[in-house]
Amino acid sequence: MSDDDQTKIIRIARESGEDTHVEPLNLGERVRELRKARDWTLEQAARQAGLARSTLSKIENGQMSPTYEALKKLAEGLQISVPQLFTPPSRNQVNGRMAVTQAGTGTAHVTTTYEHELLAGALTKKQMLPYRARIRARDISEFEGWVRHDGEEFLYVLTGIVRLYTEFYEPVELRRGDSAYYDATMGHNVISVSEDDATILWVTSLT
Numbered sequence: 045m046s047d048d049d050q051t052k053i054i055r056i057a058r059e060s061g062e063d064t065h066v067e068p069l070n071l072g073e074r075v076r077e078l079r080k081a082r083d084w085t086l087e088q089a090a091r092q093a094g095l096a097r098s099t100l101s102k103i104e105n106g107q108m109s110p111t112y113e114a115l116k117k118l119a120e121g122l123q124i125s126v127p128q129l130f131t132p133p134s135r136n137q138v139n140g141r142m143a144v145t146q147a148g149t150g151t152a153h154v155t156t157t158y159e160h161e162l163l164a165g166a167l168t169k170k171q172m173l174p175y176r177a178r179i180r181a182r183d184i185s186e187f188e189g190w191v192r193h194d195g196e197e198f199l200y201v202l203t204g205i206v207r208l209y210t211e212f213y214e215p216v217e218l219r220r221g222d223s224a225y226y227d228a229t230m231g232h233n234v235i236s237v238s239e240d241d242a243t244i245l246w247v248t249s250l251t
Contacts, residue, residue, distance in 0.1 A: 059202075070103055070106070071103070071110075071129065071130065072106040074130070075103055078122050079104075079122070082122070086101055089211070092122070093121030095114060096163050141167060143164040145164055145165070150162050150163045150165065157179075157180055157233075158179060159177065159178040159241075160176075162175045163176065164173070171249065171250055172247050173249075174245070174246070174247045175243050175245075176202070176243065176245055177243065177245065178238070178241045178243050179241055181236065182237075184233055184235060190231025191231065191233055192232065193229070195229075195249040196227055197225070197227075197249070198223065198224070199218070199234070200222075201222050202242075202244055204220070204240060204243065205206065205219050205238040205242045206234050206237065206238075206244060207221075207236075208232065211232065238248050
């Protein structure tokens with residue numbers, strides 16, 4: 045399999061992403077998220093901040109704009125700075141996304157050396173690309189050079205025995221339950237050394 049074949053698999057997830065749109069910060073929602081992240085009730089948070097429960101409730105529900113003095117109390121009670129009240133987390137907030145892929149229902153992509161089954165295909169803008177692969181190759185000569193692509197990669201052997209070849213390390217044999225984590229920009233190839241095709245779980249980072 046050529047580099048183009050493998051990187052085509054990786055590009056599937058990247059190209060299915062959408063443009064990122066940053067919503068303006070909602071102070072009430074931000075305060076509620078900070079409170080719930082600490083597993084505090086309204087009463088507990090209000091007590092920590094030295095505010096009335098009704099005042100905190102109105103702030104969270106967008107029914108009143110807090111004074112600077114109230115913002116200072118809120119920040120002190122939440123043990124953060126005032127600017128942090130207005131700064132969303134660096135990563136996306138919890139959005140509850142989930143995708144279930146029943147066995148054998150992933151999107152299939154077959155090459156001469158691997159049979160890939162892409163998992164969680166319904167999700168866009170993934171940070172990882174998970175896929176199950178059946179290793180058909182039995183000799184390193186079946187590959188047209190190294191496979192390499194952006195990101196990092198995790199390999200977990202599900203069945204059989206594989207031999208992992210990498211550009212900078214000696215080949216290593218991995219059996220069921222063994223795993224490897226490596227820089228995917230480093231050339232790599234995997235072959236099956238068991239009687240039947242081996243199967244592995246591959247997870248590739250997309251950022």
